[in-house]
Amino acid sequence: MEYLPNIIFVILLVAGIGYFVRNIQKLIRNIKLGREVDASDNKSQRWNNVVKIALGQSKMVRRPVSGFLHVVVYVGFIIINMEVLEIIIDGIFGTHRIGQQVLPTSLYGFLIGAFEILAVLVLVAVVVFWLRRNIIKVKRFLSSEMKGWPKSDGNIILYFEVVLMCLFLVMNATDTAFQQVGSGNVISQFIAPWFEGFTPDTLAIIERSAWWLHIVGILIFLNYLYFSKHLHILLAFPNTYFGSVEPMGKFDNIEAVTKEVKLMMDPDADPFAAPAEDAEEEVPAKFGASDVMDLTQVQLLNAYTCTECGRCTSACPANLTGKKLSPRKIMMDTRDRLEEVGKNIDANNGEFKDDGKQLLGDYITAEELWACTTCNACVQECPVSISPLSIIMDMRRFLVMEQSAAPMELNNMMTNIENNGAPWPYNQMDRLNWKDE
Amino acid sequence: MAEYMAEGKQPEILFWVGSAGSYDDRAKKITKAFVKILNKANVDFAVLGTEESNTGDVAKRAGNEFLFQMQAVMNIEVLNGYGIKRIVTCDPHSFNCLKNEYPGLGGNYDVIHHTQYIKELMSAGRLTLDGNTYKGKRITFHDPCYLGRANSVYEAPRDVLKKTNATLVEMKRHKSTALCCGAGGAQMFKDAEPGNKEINVLRTEDALETQPEIIATGCPYCNTMMTDGVKFKEKESEISVMDIAELIANA
Numbered sequence: 001m002e003y004l005p006n007i008i009f010v011i012l013l014v015a016g017i018g019y020f021v022r023n024i025q026k027l028i029r030n031i032k033l034g035r036e037v038d039a040s041d042n043k044s045q046r047w048n049n050v051v052k053i054a055l056g057q058s059k060m061v062r063r064p065v066s067g068f069l070h071v072v073v074y075v076g077f078i079i080i081n082m083e084v085l086e087i088i089i090d091g092i093f094g095t096h097r098i099g100q101q102v103l104p105t106s107l108y109g110f111l112i113g114a115f116e117i118l119a120v121l122v123l124v125a126v127v128v129f130w131l132r133r134n135i136i137k138v139k140r141f142l143s144s145e146m147k148g149w150p151k152s153d154g155n156i157i158l159y160f161e162v163v164l165m166c167l168f169l170v171m172n173a174t175d176t177a178f179q180q181v182g183s184g185n186v187i188s189q190f191i192a193p194w195f196e197g198f199t200p201d202t203l204a205i206i207e208r209s210a211w212w213l214h215i216v217g218i219l220i221f222l223n224y225l226y227f228s229k230h231l232h233i234l235l236a237f238p239n240t241y242f243g244s245v246e247p248m249g250k251f252d253n254i255e256a257v258t259k260e261v262k263l264m265m266d267p268d269a270d271p272f273a274a275p276a277e278d279a280e281e282e283v284p285a286k287f288g289a290s291d292v293m294d295l296t297q298v299q300l301l302n303a304y305t306c307t308e309c310g311r312c313t314s315a316c317p318a319n320l321t322g323k324k325l326s327p328r329k330i331m332m333d334t335r336d337r338l339e340e341v342g343k344n345i346d347a348n349n350g351e352f353k354d355d356g357k358q359l360l361g362d363y364i365t366a367e368e369l370w371a372c373t374t375c376n377a378c379v380q381e382c383p384v385s386i387s388p389l390s391i392i393m394d395m396r397r398f399l400v401m402e403q404s405a406a407p408m409e410l411n412n413m414m415t416n417i418e419n420n421g422a423p424w425p426y427n428q429m430d431r432l433n434w435k436d437e
Numbered sequence: 438m439a440e441y442m443a444e445g446k447q448p449e450i451l452f453w454v455g456s457a458g459s460y461d462d463r464a465k466k467i468t469k470a471f472v473k474i475l476n477k478a479n480v481d482f483a484v485l486g487t488e489e490s491n492t493g494d495v496a497k498r499a500g501n502e503f504l505f506q507m508q509a510v511m512n513i514e515v516l517n518g519y520g521i522k523r524i525v526t527c528d529p530h531s532f533n534c535l536k537n538e539y540p541g542l543g544g545n546y547d548v549i550h551h552t553q554y555i556k557e558l559m560s561a562g563r564l565t566l567d568g569n570t571y572k573g574k575r576i577t578f579h580d581p582c583y584l585g586r587a588n589s590v591y592e593a594p595r596d597v598l599k600k601t602n603a604t605l606v607e608m609k610r611h612k613s614t615a616l617c618c619g620a621g622g623a624q625m626f627k628d629a630e631p632g633n634k635e636i637n638v639l640r641t642e643d644a645l646e647t648q649p650e651i652i653a654t655g656c657p658y659c660n661t662m663m664t665d666g667v668k669f670k671e672k673e674s675e676i677s678v679m680d681i682a683e684l685i686a687n688a
Contacts, residue, residue: 253542
């Protein structure tokens with residue numbers, strides 16, 4: 001019986017981490033449904049991006065207020081989590097504040113003191129975040145795609161953080177021994193008086209409850225990530241690594257098209273040539289994307305990484321002028337469809353059964369896709385190197401090359417280029433007329 | 438260019454005029470202004486003339502990769518045939534396409550935007566501005582997406598404008614936060630989707646906030662959009678929309 005708490009703790013820990021790992025494996029499987037991308041180039045530039053953009057938050061501070069608050073929560077999150085290490089060791093071995101025993105009092109006090117200060121700063125930042133979402137009504141949190149679950153999701157995460165920070169402070173405040181040492185209780189010494197009338201037994205119960213709830217809360221939060229928009233705290237790192245290292249204006253040239261064009265331009269090519277006897281039956285490439293499987297693995301990782309902050313949408317010229325297009329919605333739709341496909345695979349013993357749905361049409365409409373000016377503002381604003389534009393482009397390619405479904409005026413423009421080498425119906429021979437006008 | 442070839446010479450630089458610069462009445466004025474600058478600086482340049490064809494950029498942004506690559510391969514054939522090394526263009530869309538998307542199809546050139554080239558000519562002392570046409574005038578520069586964000590060229594157009602001794606005023610959204618004029622991504626050639634405002638009007642409002650006398654552009658499409666926006670706001674008698682090439686040619 002003496003080891004009961006240790007056993008319960010280990011079971012909780014293994015179950016919590018185990019379920020999380022299971023879901024992450026599912027996530028990786030889903031991402032691998034996409035087309036492979038070669039990202040073996042520019043290694044140093046890629047690492048540089050991880051350090052600057054993800055670790056260094058360089059793009060967060062483009063918006064100073066939310067950027068600064070985010071840095072507070074981010075630093076708090078990373079540093080306070082060192083405390084979790086102590087909690088885990090204590091939980092497994094039944095020790096109490098192992099750090100206090102192995103570290104010099106001053107160092108331990110310094111660390112816990114820093115955690116306490118950060119906990120308060122995080123609380124303040126989180127309260128401001130909540131106000132921005134619910135009272136001040138910052139415009140980018142009011143878009144139509146933010147109604148319902150995405151709105152609650154954002155708030156739930158904030159509540160989690162409030163509860164976790166409060167539990168941490170209460171745990172310290174009610175730890176009589178810790179308070180007596182008087183080192184590191186920078187904040188909790190002011191909370192301790194609230195519990196003055198309590199008996200030592202009650203205090204011990206409160207302290208233990210806060211301790212258990214804190215670690216259980218962290219495990220629940222960890223597992224909540226997969227079901228929420230909050231995966232960016234982990235995926236921002238791989239996402240900035242795999243993000244584009246090219247100038248934003250450079251769009252990929254489709255290789256399958258290059259092959260076709262080269263063949264067309266080759267005077268020696270025999271259009272009636274029968275395929276070689278032993279030639280493998282090649283599946284003709286699909287041009288562009290109509291569903292998540294046609295996108296690249298990086299685009300799917302992008303979708304899971306998006307935390308729905310909406311900086312892209314708030315900079316999008318189409319969205320700013322009332323069009324339906326919202327780059328954030330493109331990412332959310334891609335993720336939701338990918339999750340749907342993943343669940344379909346789970347339900348059908350590992351194989352995807354056609355469900356008569358696809359990303360194009362059922363989630364993202366042609367109207368949204370055609371409203372894009374390809375201005376790259378969304379790509380520029382994303383703090384974690386997501387490119388909604390690349391998905392929009394791939395879906396346009398499908399519309400045009402597979403379905404010939406471009407708006408009529410664009411068809412005219414393209415016909416003109418085909419016939420006379422200009423988007424307008426002018427003669428090729430008149431190209432130099434400006435010289436003499 | 439064919440004439441240069443016949444004489445066995447290579448020009449210093451090839452001027453890629455682009456479809457707008459060749460056919461659009463407003464853009465042709467930009468083309469001519471730039472030629473005036475090139476002549477003033479004694480630049481030995483050539484154009485492809487009737488051998489130039491659309492870069493395919495707009496087809497690519499519209500999603501027609503086939504048409505883009507057909508155009509690109511044809512143009513690369515011509516450019517490589519003439520042994521072209523360096524290209525300058527007044528159109529940021531051609532600039533981006535030639536610079537970033539042609540290399541993958543076998544067309545490798547040193548491509549620069551005309552504002553970069555003008556700056557180069559100025560720093561080399563080949564082009565000097567003597568007049569004071571724009572001294573003290575309030576000019577605001579609208580960053581073209583495919584020059585700015587797409588290729589991080591923010592300073593060259595501003596450095597050139599500063600040489601006119603004009604007062605440069607920035608819009609709230611500028612450089613990497615600049616708002617698109619609304620023409621990119623093939624929007625120039627179609628009506629906008631339903632919304633509550635035209636993008637060029639919103640961008641013109643950004644510009645009007647700075648109370649400019651001149652809105653400077655570096656792209657023929659931006660020029661059209663901003664000109665239309667100024668007309669929509671009925672400000673065309675007070676504010677002119679001009680390409681940097683025109684400003685420098687008149688300075």
